Amino acid sequence: MEFGLWQVWEAGWVTAILRGASITILVGLVSMAAGLVIGIVCGLIKWARIFPLSLLVDAYTSLVRGVPELLIIYLLFFSSVEFVTKVVTAFGYAGVAENGYAFVIAVIAIGAISGAYSTEVVRGALAAIPDGHIEAARALGLSGGRIFRRIIAPQMLRIAVPGINNVWQTTIKDTALVSVVGLQELMRISFVGANSTRHPFVFYLIAAVVYLAITLVSQAGFDGIERRLRVRTRK
Amino acid sequence: MMDLIQLAVPVLLKGLWVTAALTFVSVLIGFNLGLGLALMRLSSNRFLSGFAKYYSNVFRGTPLLVQIFLFYYGLGQLSLIRDNAALWWVISDGARCAILALALNTAAYTSEILRGGLMSVPVGLVEAAQACGMSRMLRFRRIEFPLAIRQALPAYGNELILVVKGTSLASTITVLEITGYAKRLMSQTFAIFEIFAIAGVLYLVVNLMLIAIVRSTERFLMRHESQSRQGSSAPRSKESAAVS
Numbered sequence: 001m002e003f004g005l006w007q008v009w010e011a012g013w014v015t016a017i018l019r020g021a022s023i024t025i026l027v028g029l030v031s032m033a034a035g036l037v038i039g040i041v042c043g044l045i046k047w048a049r050i051f052p053l054s055l056l057v058d059a060y061t062s063l064v065r066g067v068p069e070l071l072i073i074y075l076l077f078f079s080s081v082e083f084v085t086k087v088v089t090a091f092g093y094a095g096v097a098e099n100g101y102a103f104v105i106a107v108i109a110i111g112a113i114s115g116a117y118s119t120e121v122v123r124g125a126l127a128a129i130p131d132g133h134i135e136a137a138r139a140l141g142l143s144g145g146r147i148f149r150r151i152i153a154p155q156m157l158r159i160a161v162p163g164i165n166n167v168w169q170t171t172i173k174d175t176a177l178v179s180v181v182g183l184q185e186l187m188r189i190s191f192v193g194a195n196s197t198r199h200p201f202v203f204y205l206i207a208a209v210v211y212l213a214i215t216l217v218s219q220a221g222f223d224g225i226e227r228r229l230r231v232r233t234r235k
Numbered sequence: 236m237m238d239l240i241q242l243a244v245p246v247l248l249k250g251l252w253v254t255a256a257l258t259f260v261s262v263l264i265g266f267n268l269g270l271g272l273a274l275m276r277l278s279s280n281r282f283l284s285g286f287a288k289y290y291s292n293v294f295r296g297t298p299l300l301v302q303i304f305l306f307y308y309g310l311g312q313l314s315l316i317r318d319n320a321a322l323w324w325v326i327s328d329g330a331r332c333a334i335l336a337l338a339l340n341t342a343a344y345t346s347e348i349l350r351g352g353l354m355s356v357p358v359g360l361v362e363a364a365q366a367c368g369m370s371r372m373l374r375f376r377r378i379e380f381p382l383a384i385r386q387a388l389p390a391y392g393n394e395l396i397l398v399v400k401g402t403s404l405a406s407t408i409t410v411l412e413i414t415g416y417a418k419r420l421m422s423q424t425f426a427i428f429e430i431f432a433i434a435g436v437l438y439l440v441v442n443l444m445l446i447a448i449v450r451s452t453e454r455f456l457m458r459h460e461s462q463s464r465q466g467s468s469a470p471r472s473k474e475s476a477a478v479s
Contacts, residue, residue: 066396066442067435068403071414075431078421169296176298180407187300194308201309208297208305215296 005202013193013203020189021210027106027185028172028214034111035171036164039118046119047126057119064116069177073109077181080105106178106185114171121163125156158229165222169215176211186210239426243433246420250413251437257330257402257412258441261337262395268338269345276350287346294343299401303336307408333405341398348394352387353379385456392449396442413437 008014042057064072084101129152137147179187190207194200276287294302306326316322325331356379364374406415417434421427 063435063439066400066439068400068414068438070403070406071417071431071434071438074414074418074421075427079427173298176300177404179300187298190301191304194304199312200304201312204301204305204309208293208301211298211301212293212296216292 007197007199008193008202008206011197013189013197016189016193017186017206017210020184020186021214023103023184024172024175024186024211025214027103027110027175027178027183028168030107031110031114031175032168032171034107035114035118035167038111038115039122039167042115042119043122043126046123061116061119064113065120069109069113069174070180072113073105073177073181076109077105102178102181102183105181106175106183109178110171110174113174114167117167117170118164121160121167122156124163125160126152128159129155161222161226161229165219168218168222172214172218173211236429239424239429240433242424243420243426243430246416247413247430247434247437250411250416250434251441253330253410253412254399254402254437254441257334257337257405257410258395258399261334261341261402262398264334264338265341265398266345268342270349272342272346273349273353276346277353291343291346294340295347299336299340300404300407302340303333303404303408306336307332329405329409333402333408333410337398337401337405340401341394344394344397345391348387348390349383351390352383352385355386356382381456385453388449388453388456392446395445395449399438399441399445 042060045053045057046061048054088101133151133155134147137151142150175185176187179185179191182188186207190203194203197203272287272290275283276291278284307329310316310322310326316326325335360378360382361374364378369377402412403414405412406418411419413434417430420430424430
């Protein structure tokens with residue numbers, strides 16, 4: 001068979017690809033969670049214009065959104081690799097820690113990137129909340145924490161859902177870039193498979209299909225969330 | 236430190252031209268393809284609009300890196316491509332292959348942006364143009380496209396920045412642009428942060444220039460609005476209220 005589909009099946013690449021896909025999803029989910037925490041904190045800072053901090057946040061978002069993701073990953077990986085290898089070998093975990101280390105770097109890099117985009121989404125959602133709502137809550141004597149919990153957060157979440165969906169889609173696609181530092185995720189497995197079987201076409205095609213499946217399924221999930229939130233507003 | 240700058244800056248500037256060339260050519264091709272796809276998507280022909288929809292979903296749903304690898308490593312395996320001289324000419328070279336992938340990728344995003352712009356054109360204006368007896372081509376050129384591009388320009392500016400960032404992936408298929416040279420310099424000099432800073436500044440300068448170009452184009456296209464808005468600055472007042 002010209003494309004080597006049979007070889008992919010025979011040599012057990014299918015389980016390797018599925019394992020890679022699960023690592024891709026795991027990196028995506030953990031980075032997205034980290035990115036959302038960063039996004040909410042930085043988004044609030046940017047929205048409320050807390051003076052010295054808002055400058056820092058502006059610098060962070062414009063740097064991360066203007067510089068290629070690959071360059072950020074190289075910076076984090078190369079600058080820490082020497083230090084970490086030293087520490088890890090000193091404690092005698094040289095081989096064990098290799099994949100775990102790449103995972104940590106991946107999550108830091110992708111989390112920082114998705115955090116910068118989330119910040120903009122959160123800021124936009126906060127800006128869309130009518131000032132009158134917050135003023136009314138303040139007039140009723142609600143405390144700052146309560147205003148956030150009862151008035152700001154619920155409205156912000158609803159407005160932010162489409163933006164968060166976009167950030168999630170970019171995040172999951174950005175995880176492919178950490179394959180360059182050797183994390184055994186979907187893209188890396190496909191690369192190794194393509195090189196060792198000499199059937200790059202079929203391997204990258206499979207990778208593309210798996211990524212497409214992930215993005216289509218999460219798109220459907222977000223559509224569902226949006227629909228549910230919309231129903232609740234109608235009551 | 237001075238030595239490092241003297242070593243790194245000329246090399247990275249060499250990469251800057253490659254980055255700029257990759258961006259320029261792929262945007263040129265990608266914009267036209269994207270315009271075609273947006274028109275296909277809006278056409279009443281179900282086959283055409285279906286094709287444009289699937290095209291945009293596939294290219295927006297998979298990572299650019301996968302697309303680049305699939306074109307560069309994957310397509311060369313097919314005898315259909317290898318036997319066709321023109322296709323082989325594109326696929327066999329890293330830079331040309333990166334342009335192909337970037338152009339096809341940005342075309343998908345551009346088509347979505349332009350579709351939004353075209354859909355925002357008021358029906359009444361199109362009908363008025365029809366009533367004036369304008370041909371389809373003239374209508375598109377004089378009424379629909381200028382109005383759509385005004386609406387789409389801010390979003391398209393973001394897409395341009397994504398293309399600049401996307402060109403960094405060309406370094407994974409042997410093309411030496413800013414990121415490619417930066418990676419090489421990082422492993423040669425071990426001055427990782429300094430190299431990153433210089434390369435980052437180059438990217439930021441390119442992006443700021445693009446933003447400036449888009450903004451001034453926007454201002455040029457909206458020049459009729461700026462005069463009429465001075466009297467009733469309705470959209471501005473809300474922003475200034477938020478500041479205070």
